[in-house]
Amino acid sequence: xxxxxxxxxxxxxxxxxxxxxxxxxxxxxxxxxxxxxxxxxxxxxxxxxxxxxxxxxxxxxxxxxxxxxxxxxxxxxxxxxxxxxxxxxxxxxxxxxxxxxxxxxxxxxxxxxxxxxxxxxxxxxxxxxxxxxxxxxxxxxxxxxxxxxxxxxxxxxxxxxxxxxxxxxxxxxxxxxxxxxxxxxxxxxxxxxxxxxxxxxxxxxxxxxxxxxxxxxxxxxxxxxxxxxxxxxxxxxxxxxxxxxxxxxxxxxxxxxxxxxxxxxxxxxxxxxxxxxxxxxxxxxxxxxxxxxxxxxxxxxxxxxxxxxxxxxxxxxxxxxxxxxxxx
Numbered sequence: 001x002x003x004x005x006x007x008x009x010x011x012x013x014x015x016x017x018x019x020x021x022x023x024x025x026x027x028x029x030x031x032x033x034x035x036x037x038x039x040x041x042x043x044x045x046x047x048x049x050x051x052x053x054x055x056x057x058x059x060x061x062x063x064x065x066x067x068x069x070x071x072x073x074x075x076x077x078x079x080x081x082x083x084x085x086x087x088x089x090x091x092x093x094x095x096x097x098x099x100x101x102x103x104x105x106x107x108x109x110x111x112x113x114x115x116x117x118x119x120x121x122x123x124x125x126x127x128x129x130x131x132x133x134x135x136x137x138x139x140x141x142x143x144x145x146x147x148x149x150x151x152x153x154x155x156x157x158x159x160x161x162x163x164x165x166x167x168x169x170x171x172x173x174x175x176x177x178x179x180x181x182x183x184x185x186x187x188x189x190x191x192x193x194x195x196x197x198x199x200x201x202x203x204x205x206x207x208x209x210x211x212x213x214x215x216x217x218x219x220x221x222x223x224x225x226x227x228x229x230x231x232x233x234x235x236x237x238x239x240x241x242x243x244x245x246x247x248x249x250x251x252x253x254x255x256x257x258x259x260x261x262x263x264x265x266x267x268x269x270x271x272x273x274x275x276x277x278x279x280x281x282x283x284x285x286x287x288x289x290x291x292x293x294x295x296x297x298x299x300x301x302x303x304x305x306x307x308x309x310x311x312x313x314x315x316x317x318x319x320x321x322x323x324x325x326x327x328x
Contacts, residue, residue, distance in 0.1 A: 002295070005054045009037055009102065013095050017050060017104045020086045020093045034296070035157075035219060037102075040109055047109035048084060049216075052102045057157065058219070060092060063103055065148040066218050067091045069196060072144060078136050081107040081216035110216050112209030117240060120203045121252060124259040129213040130233055131263025134201065138226045139268040141195035150196060153224035154181060158291040159284075165294040172318035177287050179320070184280065189225065193274055196221060197229040202236040227274045230260065231281030238323055239289070242305075243312050253324045279322035286313055286323060 018025045027041040028050065037052040053063065067083045074082050084106045086093050093104045115126055158165075162177050198205075199220035206215045237256050241249035264270065290313050297306065316323060 005056065008054065008097050008100065009052065010097075013052065013097060013102050014039075016095045017052065017093065017102075020088070020090075020095075020104065021050065021106055022087050023050070034292075049081065049107040049109050051105045051107070053105070053219070055101045055103060058103065060094065060103060061148050062150060063092050063105060065146060065150045066221050067105065068146055068148060069144070069150070069221055070218055072146075073137055073140050076140050078133060078140070079212060079214045080218075081110045081214060083107050107216065110207040110209075110214035112207035112212070112214060114203065115208055116203055121237065121240070122255065124255060125211070126208065126213070127256050127259035128263035129208070129211070130201065130206075131260035131265075132267055133213055133215055133263075134198075134229055134233070134260075135264040135267030135270075137198060138195065138229070141197070141226075142191050144196060146196075150221050150223060153222050153228065154185065156199075156220070156222060156288065158288045158295070161295070162287070162291050165291050167294075170314070173287075173290070173314060176317050176320055180280070180283055180287070184284065187225065187277070192269075193227070193271075194225050195223065197224050197226060199224070199229070199232070201229060201233050225274070225277065225281070226268075226270070227277050228281045228284070230264075230275075231278045232285050233260070234278065235282050235285040235289070235323065239286075239309070242308055249324065250327065253327050257327065276328050278328050279325055282322045282324055283317070283320070287317055290314070290317060 014028065015025055017023075018028065023041050023043060027043070028039045029041070031038050031040050033051070035053070035057060039050040039052075041048055041050060058066075070080055070083055074080050083091050085091055086104075086106070091105060095102050095104060115123060120126060153159075159177070159181065163174060166173055168174070198215065198218060199222045200217065201215065205217040206213050208214075234253060234256055238249045238252050241252065261270075290310070293306070293310065302310070315321075
């Protein structure tokens, strides 16, 4: 999160939000957040999430579009954390701070446990569950007609700010990013291949309860090719393997894709031509992750794994190489 946003956030904003949602302030527990300030709370024996989003990151219309999409798929059987209204029945409340504001949303808290690293790396049942819920959303996206639309893939916050966060000395990274985006803009897109996607499915954005997966954090929902949603999930399961573990990385890719697709095709169809695009979207995700690290990390104080990752990632980006090539 940007330091200037952190400096604007204070206890008065939290207190104002509690008033709007009828939450006793001592019920709030801060649980973190990468883009937003996120709290959990309990009310009438039910657990909820309270999210604060600065106006520089998301407009009110974009937030409304996110919540409209979540409610739509929830009403059509997708297991997600539903938005809940304030005391006034509003899905988005606004708290002014100077010439900007924080926008507040609340959600039912997902039940279950997080399956983190390394447990997620060989959980084939989890991959099939991920495939089913992803396919379910993509199928519903084909007929979805929103009142308010989300942004398109090329308007992603990190892609819009690559030149702001990546040093100008890294001309190879910047040129590769532009070339990839230009290439993607010329891909065919139709109702069967392109629509509203989650945009950030990873092990931090769902919980599993007795085998049932509940998805949350739709903050990155965007219009893109459905296959990007698959590439994102694959990326976060292979990037943990460095270049000295290429064989393990390849095996992880095969394990994930086999079981993910087994679940996916139960809900939606996907062509071989679409799957062949995955390396392009793995490259796109790598640029986004790389940019995010430059935004959020202290580059003078990195651990050894992160140093190695950034070195290898930079080389792949500059050379137009996907972290996984041969499977596809």
